[in-house]
Amino acid sequence: MKRYPSFLHYFSLRQKMILGFLLVSLTGVFTIALSAHHYYTKATSKDFYTLANGASAGLNNQIDQYLNSMAESTYAMVAGSLQLSGDSLLHIPDSYIIQEWLAGSIERTAQNRLQIENLFKLHITLSYSEIESMVLISNTGEVVSSRGESDAAVYRQQRWQEQPPQPVPTLLQMKQSRLSRIPVVPLVVPIYNTKKVKIVGRLILNVSTTEIRKIMGGTPIGDTGYFFILDPGDHIVYHPDPALVGQSIAESRLSPFSRIRPDSILTVDKVKFLTTYSASDFTGWRIMAVVPLPEMASGLHVARNSIIMVMLFLLAFVFLIVPLLTRALLAPVMKLNKNMREVRRGDLNVTVDVLPSRDEFQMLGNNFAHMLTTLNELIDKVYRFQIREMNLELRQKDATIHALQNQINPHFLYNSLDIIKSIAFLEDVPKIERMVGNLAAFFRYTAKSDRIEVSLRDEIVHLNEYLEIIRIRFNDRHIGKNYIPEKYMDVRLVKLTVQPIVENAVKYAVEATHGEAEIIISAYDAQDDLFIEVVDNGPGIDEERMNLIREQLSASGDDYYESPTPGDKSVGLANVHARLKLQYGTPYGLSVVSFPGRGAAVTVRIPMQKKKNVQANIKM
Template sequence: MKHFLYRMSLKQKIILSFISIAMIAVLLMNYVSHYYYSRSTQQDFYNIAETTTESLNHQLEIYFQQIAKSTYAMNAGVLRYSSVLLQIGDSSIIQDWLRDASSVGPEKQAMIKEILNKYIAFNYPEIENMYLISKDRNVLQSSGTTTDTELARQPWYQMPPSPKLEIFPTMYRDGGNIPLIEAAIPIFDVNNTKISGRLVLQMGLTEIKNMIGSMRIGKTGYIFMVSTDGRIVYHPSSNMLSSPIEDTELSWLTLDEPNSLQQWRGEEYLVSYSISNLTGWKTIALVPLKEMATGLAIAQISAIVVMALLILLIIIAVPIAANRITRPMMQLKKAMEKLQTGDLSVRAPVTPGRDEIQLLSVSFNRMAERLNELVNTLYSMELKEVQMQLLQKEATIQALQNQINPHLLYNTLDIIKSIAFLEGVPRIEKMAENLASLYRFTARLEPKEISLEEELEKLKKYLEIIHIRFTKHFESKVYVDEKYLLTPIIKLSLQPIVENAVKYAVEPRNGKAAVLVSAYPDGNDLIIEIADNGVGMDETILRNLKQQLATITNQIEQGMKSYESLGLTNVHHRLVLYYGKGYGIDIHSFPKQGTVVSVRIPFHKSYNNS
């Protein structure tokens, strides 16, 4: 497959890619639309079926509960259906029979049957028969007779009386062909409210048929009911009533989930059911999927037609579009082949546009022009290369000479020191020694950062020179605790500030001044203060100087500018560059009292040498 693609031209690859992508997109769109339409159809059915079956369950529950409630007065002896009862004033005959059936004679038993039959006639004609059962299993039937063997086969006969209404699923009476549903209604003794028996009603399916009626879902879909033991309670086909569902044509049906899609004989069926809270029966809606998704077939046909038209359009349009796309590329290819042969005058045709191919053509033309320029200026560039080498040599000589100059100064100071020693002038000897030490310290490029101890040592040598100059009155003190001496600091951060104090505080007063150096911690920083007792600064000068320092802090990337107070701005600029905007110097001046310059640098406990 790879070799096949390698042999194809770019135009063929574009056509193949476009057609493949378009085909995949169309097929995917068709599949997705079919999938979601089917899901939507199923969900609509489930919603409708759930509402319908729950409504049927609710109606059926109300129906059974109304029947039960209508018997309460009769069972308690309140209603008087018999004229005989009206004459003798005895309306609790059913209660008496339930307490002790042997105490009620045949005449009263006939009265009870009359009460039961009149209840059927006055209330629910769909009731086929009624059974009055005591706790001792004595049975009194409203009409007809039932043998003990037949009674023993009844599900309610062997069961103890329950205080709740019980509904038993469809059955056929012995020798009969009428399907019946039985409702067992508990009867309570009016004297002690204990259960004394039950009243069993045998009813036909007339009311259930009326509820469901001719309800259909789709053309052939229908609703039926299944009891908790899997027997069919109601079905439009009467020959399936009372039969286990596994023995009918619905044996393929599984009822594990309330909503499901099942297959039978190659056809898909939508199944949905809800369970009655009273009976526990499942009311099931069953319909073929194709009847609920009639629009799906139309949508599929429409999708196929649209897909065929799109494919035809793609087959026609893609080659045309591919040819328009590849034509500038082919022209560029020919221009590159000419350039390869050495024709630097060739240019690729450029049409207005901002697509990548046009930009590539423009870049190719620029490259060709640049190559032409490079070839034409080759000899001049060789001459410039020679000139560059000469300039480099001159710069090297100048750098070597600059290294010699400081050594000449060091040697001169050492000669002055030696002469002062021989002539017995210790002050000049000391001054020359300190000055030479300072020059060596300032001329050394590395390292940029030294310990505070070393910085203070060079500062003391400078102060010694000032003491020699102003012997009588000048005073200086360095109060720095030993635990701060190992703190790193940028080299020559303090000496320019002290030199500035000497220039503006000590010299104007002919040495009658003092310079004090101290240090204290501030959080994770160390503050070094250089204080003098000079005349202080004018407010305007102080404000301008602070503005210069703020400008350096906020515009550090713009480089060093020329300021009048070069020493202070230089130190601040280097501190901010090295440590960050949170560091540098700050100035406080008090008229006729002096000036305090604070230097803030980072300080960590690891620098503590105590």
């Protein structure tokens, strides 16, 4: 770059490309294309046909042998003994049951069917695990399946007795297994009577295509070429794409290949494919071979001599001109690439030289330098803005929570209540003394605004003081019952969560029944959350009020206190729900269920947060 800076900086990128690449590339490209095209195509086609025909014939032979061996493995079983391995035979006391069942010499009872099913399952386990199921069909249409009676019923509906059996194993059209939903190939094996040497039934082996896929997958043909198999009905038995298996080729995306002829070139979507196929006499299947013409490169050796001559001519230009051009052209690009890698690693303080130039690459580097400077400025501004915005949001949230807390924390003159309590004590009025004492404690608890969260234990103590007042009001009736386990007492929750819910139940359940209703408070945990339930057996919640509660609970914590009628907000369910959502997030809060005529239930969901401070047990 130092040797030719003034000369190259005054040329545009287009001019440099014309000067360099036209001189080096065009001469060689046209010469190679004209001399090699004809010979390359001819040699490639010949090599492909030789390779594909041999490979497809070999694959057909492997598949035929595989299916024949599978059919032969059943001969001993249906004749009366089961071949396990080598020359050893497993003799089963009931091994002749298939012959006897087909001949009708035994009753076709459920027990006999079960013995045949077990014989099939044993054969599948010991011989060919890829057999999905085995189905025995007599000439009279009686059916036994290794999959049980439900599978046998399906085959009975097909009226096999009306179809003449074939004297040799045959294949049926591939189908989807009803149980495993995988493609299976039905292999029908005739069963001969061992005494009269006549066909008395047939055995259907539903063979999974897994082994066929293994056989076909082990024989590649180029990088993108492939084999696929068609049955006599032109249904796809195998294809590298499993989604195509079982489809008719005419209705699939392979429909253009339905026109394949042996040793032919087929054009599909402007791409030429070398195609051929080989058919099997046993299965009737055709193994089709397809490969794109440009991929087959074996014919290149035919044009090698001419290509070498052209390459020698081309290399003379490359060694003389290309190094000079690449050195000048790529220096700014390499430097820019290095700078961009540093930026990708997070280093935004990369120094990029800005040089006046008409070179597009250098201009790109200059623009990158300006962009990096602007990006640093924007990041700095955005960072400061986000810090400021986060601080404002935190302050706003904290202020909102305190405002909600203060709404239900009026500071009453509980000192005066203490005086009333003392007078009641002196005048020997115990109910007034208890009520005023609990009322003073109630107001002291609500007036404390130093903490947003308290322990569940503190909430229950506060709730007991409130319920004591309610009991006195209703002649010491035991209205509320606490069934919260001790293990949850140290869980942290927003202050004044449980008492407003119980107060709501008192208003709409206990008062409505003149003190006859009961309130039960319980708790349980699930998925790291604590659920507190307040249930009453009052008259329930009417539909109009239930709709209002749902509307209030569906709003977010912020929406609840941004409504145009803040004066309507009360120390009720919506208020508690709003505070819980503001403190813990959207998943938490209240849910309400009403049972008209039987009561209502309110559930509080909070996260399981504990404070290591164990106190004495609290009981109602």
